[in-house]
Amino acid sequence: MYDVIVVGVGGMGSAAAYHLATRGARVLALEQFDIPHELGSSHGLSRIIRLAYWEHPAYVPLVRRAYDLWRDLERDAREPLLVVTGSIDAGPEGSVNVVGARAACAAFGLPHDELDSDALTARFPGYRPPAESVAIYQPDGGLLRPEACITAHVSLARSRGAVIHSRERVVEWHADGRGVRVRTNDTSYAAERLVLAAGPWTGTLVRSAAPALAPERQVMLWTEPIRPALFEVGAFPVFYILVPEGPFYGFPNHDDRGFKIGKYHHRRERVDPDTMDRTCGAEDEAVLRGAVARYFPDANGTTLAMKTCLFTNTPDEHFVIDRMPGAPQVAIAAGFSGHGFKFCSVVGEILADLALDGGTRHDISLFRLARLPIAFQ
Numbered sequence: 001m002y003d004v005i006v007v008g009v010g011g012m013g014s015a016a017a018y019h020l021a022t023r024g025a026r027v028l029a030l031e032q033f034d035i036p037h038e039l040g041s042s043h044g045l046s047r048i049i050r051l052a053y054w055e056h057p058a059y060v061p062l063v064r065r066a067y068d069l070w071r072d073l074e075r076d077a078r079e080p081l082l083v084v085t086g087s088i089d090a091g092p093e094g095s096v097n098v099v100g101a102r103a104a105c106a107a108f109g110l111p112h113d114e115l116d117s118d119a120l121t122a123r124f125p126g127y128r129p130p131a132e133s134v135a136i137y138q139p140d141g142g143l144l145r146p147e148a149c150i151t152a153h154v155s156l157a158r159s160r161g162a163v164i165h166s167r168e169r170v171v172e173w174h175a176d177g178r179g180v181r182v183r184t185n186d187t188s189y190a191a192e193r194l195v196l197a198a199g200p201w202t203g204t205l206v207r208s209a210a211p212a213l214a215p216e217r218q219v220m221l222w223t224e225p226i227r228p229a230l231f232e233v234g235a236f237p238v239f240y241i242l243v244p245e246g247p248f249y250g251f252p253n254h255d256d257r258g259f260k261i262g263k264y265h266h267r268r269e270r271v272d273p274d275t276m277d278r279t280c281g282a283e284d285e286a287v288l289r290g291a292v293a294r295y296f297p298d299a300n301g302t303t304l305a306m307k308t309c310l311f312t313n314t315p316d317e318h319f320v321i322d323r324m325p326g327a328p329q330v331a332i333a334a335g336f337s338g339h340g341f342k343f344c345s346v347v348g349e350i351l352a353d354l355a356l357d358g359g360t361r362h363d364i365s366l367f368r369l370a371r372l373p374i375a376f377q
């Protein structure tokens with residue numbers, strides 16, 4: 001008998017297993033694929049972390065706590081996980097990310113600089129934004145190494161007693177009195193509490209939530225910089241930039257893997273994660289190449305790699321972190337809508353709070369299930 005079963009050992013589930021095991025709980029964590037793997041939402045060598053959180057001010061205290069927990073994890077794991085590069089939020093004056101990043105900096109006293117288009121290029125010559133752009137530069141922004149983060153959480157969770165199985169798929173769960181029962185492709189288990197951290201597959205485990213948790217195909221492109229010095233860590237901050245073609249995000253050339261770019265919501269393809277096309281084609285590349293050629297021309301060398309990945313979008317693009325209606329012994333973390341990875345460390349802490357204490361000191365009111373158009377049976 002376990003205290004807690006965690007379903008899914010990706011970004012969030014690995015962090016939950018780590019925090020639960022650290023607090024002495026008997027944990028079983030189940031992952032349908034290898035750990036880590038490239039079929040979900042938490043692969044591709046880098047994820048942006050930034051304090052200038054324009055999506056909603058409620059995220060800033062959480063991301064501050066996330067930074068502390070990532071640093072603790074690095075120390076425990078003796079592995080570099082978070083690389084500070086600075087972050088750029090750029091777009092036309094009045095755009096949602098510029099206004100929101102400026103407001104977050106003001107509200108939380110974050111150090112930052114405002115740069116017009118010429119000043120941005122002068123300071124970081126890899127950037128050639130449209131002339132009307134303004135940018136908020138925040139020096140604490142950076143990148144996380146997602147596969148290494150998952151591996152660190154998992155190996156430390158194991159060393160603290162967690163039992164973690166890969167290649168075991170949960171096919172069914174139900175709340176059973178005050179506990180839970182979980183059936184997998186292999187066997188079944190019982191526990192007092194359940195944490196659902198199934199990423200894009202959450203809709204298959206919580207059918208009634210599926211309409212509000214939409215998996216979406218994404219594509220990442222890595223190029224060889226033509227002028228590599230402009231795209232080194234230290235010379236090139238991570239970015240989220242709004243241009244006429246849409247929102248793009250990207251990274252310096254860290255670990256010598258190339259300049260990386262993606263388009264937020266890529267080609268707006270809602271998919272089934274079990275049948276999604278994971279090959280990357282010319283149409284995918286064209287979407288990203290155009291932006292490299294126009295806005296980062298010195299990075300527009302040969303293609304080094306392309307990979308698909310999955311967002312899980314809620315209608316308002318805020319997360320779901322809650323206990324299940326009618327089953328308070330079940331906590332759910334899902335719908336991270338393309339911006340969740342940086343929070344894995346603190347979401348793991350919150351999930352451990354919800355599972356072991358029934359509540360958390362963190363303000364997660366923005367992430368309630370009840371705000372979504374879901375009818376739970």
Ligand SMILES: Cc1cc2nc3c(=O)[nH]c(=O)nc-3n(C[C@H](O)[C@H](O)[C@H](O)COP(=O)(O)OP(=O)(O)OC[C@H]3O[C@@H](n4cnc5c(N)ncnc54)[C@H](O)[C@@H]3O)c2cc1C
Binds near residue numbers: 042044047218341
């Ligand atoms: C291209 C791309 C770029 C992104 N960029 C950023 C960024 O820069 N910054 C940022 O903060 N966020 C970013 N995100 C978002 C972030 O990566 C995700 O929000 C986060 O990784 C979600 O983690 P998760 O644990 O919910 O999902 P996952 O990591 O996919 O984990 C879910 C796990 O559950 C397993 N699972 C599912 N069902 C079952 C089952 N029935 N039985 C057993 N196991 C199961 C899956 O196999 C998977 O391993 C990006 C996402 C993508 C796709």
